[in-house]
Amino acid sequence: MSPISGGIDFGTSNSTVGIFRGGRPKLVALEGEQVTMPSAVFYNFEDNGTYFGRRAIADYTDHAEGRLLRALKSVLGSSLVHEKTRIKARSIAFTDIIGSFIGYLKDRLEAEAGEEVESVVLGRPVHFVDEDETADREAQDQLENAARAQGFKHIAFQFEPIAAALDYEQRVTREELALIIDIGGGTSDFSIVRVSPERAQANDRREDILASTGIHIGGTDFDKLLSVSHVMPEFGYKTPTRDGKRNLPAGYFFDLATWQRINMLYTPKAMTDLRQIRYEAARPELVERMIDVVSHRQGHALASKVERAKIDLTDARETTMDISLPGERLRLPVTRAGLDEAIDDTVERVVAVVSKTVAEAGLKPEQITTLFLTGGSTAIPLLKQSILALFPKAIAVEGDMFGSVGLGLALDAKRKFATA
Numbered sequence: 001m002s003p004i005s006g007g008i009d010f011g012t013s014n015s016t017v018g019i020f021r022g023g024r025p026k027l028v029a030l031e032g033e034q035v036t037m038p039s040a041v042f043y044n045f046e047d048n049g050t051y052f053g054r055r056a057i058a059d060y061t062d063h064a065e066g067r068l069l070r071a072l073k074s075v076l077g078s079s080l081v082h083e084k085t086r087i088k089a090r091s092i093a094f095t096d097i098i099g100s101f102i103g104y105l106k107d108r109l110e111a112e113a114g115e116e117v118e119s120v121v122l123g124r125p126v127h128f129v130d131e132d133e134t135a136d137r138e139a140q141d142q143l144e145n146a147a148r149a150q151g152f153k154h155i156a157f158q159f160e161p162i163a164a165a166l167d168y169e170q171r172v173t174r175e176e177l178a179l180i181i182d183i184g185g186g187t188s189d190f191s192i193v194r195v196s197p198e199r200a201q202a203n204d205r206r207e208d209i210l211a212s213t214g215i216h217i218g219g220t221d222f223d224k225l226l227s228v229s230h231v232m233p234e235f236g237y238k239t240p241t242r243d244g245k246r247n248l249p250a251g252y253f254f255d256l257a258t259w260q261r262i263n264m265l266y267t268p269k270a271m272t273d274l275r276q277i278r279y280e281a282a283r284p285e286l287v288e289r290m291i292d293v294v295s296h297r298q299g300h301a302l303a304s305k306v307e308r309a310k311i312d313l314t315d316a317r318e319t320t321m322d323i324s325l326p327g328e329r330l331r332l333p334v335t336r337a338g339l340d341e342a343i344d345d346t347v348e349r350v351v352a353v354v355s356k357t358v359a360e361a362g363l364k365p366e367q368i369t370t371l372f373l374t375g376g377s378t379a380i381p382l383l384k385q386s387i388l389a390l391f392p393k394a395i396a397v398e399g400d401m402f403g404s405v406g407l408g409l410a411l412d413a414k415r416k417f418a419t420a
Helices: 053-061 094-113 133-149 160-169 219-230 251-257 259-265 268-280 284-295 299-312 336-360 381-388 404-417
Strands: 005-009 014-021 024-027 040-044 050-052 066-070 084-087 090-093 119-124 154-159 176-183 188-195 209-215 318-325 328-335 370-374 395-398
Touching: 005 094, 005 160, 005 404, 014 094, 014 404, 024 404, 040 053, 040 094, 050 053, 050 094, 053 066, 053 299, 066 084, 066 259, 066 299, 084 094, 090 094, 094 133, 119 133, 119 160, 119 404, 133 154, 154 160, 154 404, 160 176, 160 188, 160 209, 160 370, 160 404, 176 336, 188 336, 209 336, 219 251, 219 259, 219 299, 219 328, 219 336, 251 259, 251 268, 251 284, 251 299, 259 299, 268 284, 284 299, 284 318, 299 318, 328 336, 336 381, 370 381, 370 404
Parallel strands: 005 119, 119 154, 176 370, 370 395
Antiparallel strands: 005 014, 014 024, 040 050, 040 066, 084 090, 176 188, 188 209, 318 328
């Protein structure tokens, strides 16, 4: 019997692990019975423990003293990956933090397998970094090195939309020309793949992949846009200085609205700068709100409120962001129309990449027979409607929103490593 292998979908917002057992792929339980886990790490300063996923978020939400990190995948290939973050008396590199999270996933995989697992297929976006091949390659190398440091000896990569296609192919009954739409927390990836029951048996599928493109836009970017348009003005964004000659500098507002940059605010320099900004502000009470959030390290809690509002607007036409501050409670209404306005330009960029994918395959939109949607951000109404409108003749199929890639990676691992 060949050694057991697996697939890891390390996502910006959520992660899954797949394994091939009993003749089919399955997702591994990561937290209790949950097979999907938030990509979050919390360093608890009270008990010196390191916690992952829902436990990490729960400790942070319960106001345990410590440091929460999310959207870690977004730092791969960026300048942030070379920086370190302060954890009590230690400074820890982001690559080591990513490694610890992958190590947790590896432990869960091995618990399911009942033995050590040395071979893995890691999912990756079509582009970690847009229009920079060197940085993109560095990002993959950084992820590979983080996984290798955790004990994986044989590591392969697969594009996430291709993995989703492999999962979808398990249910098709005839040949289809499928556009795989994988929009997650950090990237939007698209592939056009010929799928059929017969093609599913082949080990080499390169000729069946007609095009594969992507853009570094995902759910966390839509969170940022919603925060900048509806929340940051309540903290002083776009308000003038006392002399009325300019608006307050925007950098720290964008940091607070960006998942992977929130921890950059928790430094003495940032606090000194914010106090200077408050002194210069025409409305210092707004900047004081921001100082309260930063000083109490509630940046991720604020971002979570924004993310929740975005998700609520999937089905609702309006919702309210309820934000608690020291001595104050903000109730900020937001509508579906307001979200659409905030993200409209960015949605157009994503839709342009979809059209580019079809053109690169040498096809016309009407030749696409199936749209397979996976990834949590495919639920955003404006984004989903805008993409579907390009293909009025295609059948839209919704896969496991968070699990399709992990299942496909398990299938790919079986082929690449000849898993029994």
